[in-house]
Amino acid sequence: MDPAEVRDRLEEWFSVEILTSNLTIGTLVQLIAAIAAATIVAVLIRRVVMRALLRRHLNRGVAYAISRGVQYTVASLGVFVAVQLVGVDLSSLGLVFGLLSVGIGFGLQSITANFIAGLVLLIERPVTVGDRVSIGDTEGQIEAIGIRSTLVRSLQNQAIIVPNSDLVTNNVINWSHGDPRIRLSIPVGVSYSSDAEAVRDALLSVARRHPDVLREPEPHVRLNAFGDSAWDMELLVWLGTPTHWRDIRSVINFAIVEEFRERGVEIPFPQRDLHFRSSDLDRPPAIEAP
Secondary structure, three states: OOHHHHHHHHHHHHOOEEOEEEEEHHHHHHHHHHHHHHHHHHHHHHHHHHHHHHHOOOOHHHHHHHHHHHHHHHHHHHHHHHHHHHOOOHHHHHHHHHHHHHHHHHHOHHHHHHHHHHHHHHHHOOOOOOOEEEEOOEEEEEEEEOOOEEEEEEOOOOEEEEEHHHHHHOOOEEOOOOOOOEEEEEEEEEOOOOOHHHHHHHHHHHHHHOOOEOOOOOOEEEEEEEOOOOEEEEEEEEEOOOOOHHHHHHHHHHHHHHHHHHHOOOOOOOOOOOOOOHHHHHOOOOOOOO
8 A cells, every 4th residue: 555545544544533524534633733732832831830839938838829710821821722623513512521520420520520639638728738537437648639539648658549529528637727736735644642743744745845846835734633543644845846745745645754764753553452351251162053
């Protein structure tokens, strides 16, 4: 087959009409290529805008939301321009999209819901990139919010893909939303023989020495209850960020143990007192019948 014949065959194939006389296979291929180019350009522009905003020391979450909005806007304009340049009649596309909407209604409901939820997350910003969140039993940091899903990096460095609709419809704890400060509670049990004021001073001394504990609001100690074997006390401290609260709690607990040893404060073991009545001791043991 000579090149001229191949060219004629391709022209004939690309001229095949799809649904209407205004939409052919050739124009559809051109439209898809133009949309792909517009999408690539939108992604590149988003990266440039993101870097420019971060260089201006803008909050990472705000910069991410703005750059994503720019990307979606550029992509939408690119699709519109591509349709105009290719010369596709919008009424023809309306028929195609009408048929596709039937498929969306039956098989792509979850994808559509996640896409709309992604737009809600970017506009309302209940969670943003860099926030520390808890979703069920999982705690981690949001690294990216996409069209369909959100990437959460857990404390075990696992990448967790969360559908956007779950973040909109379910309960999510955002440790960083608004005010990133959190209050850390550290329960302590001390012996009844200890000096309560000395214990209070020891706990406050440990809290004030830790560099991550805020001076305002200042640390506070509570005597919550009189337990079976100890006073149930509680050290309350405020942290400026929720990122490493587990590590900070561990360091403070070690420091409390050392402080109590130096001051002679006893952390008691659980105790149970058994009382025997004299009548029970004088009674002879029962003999079972054979």
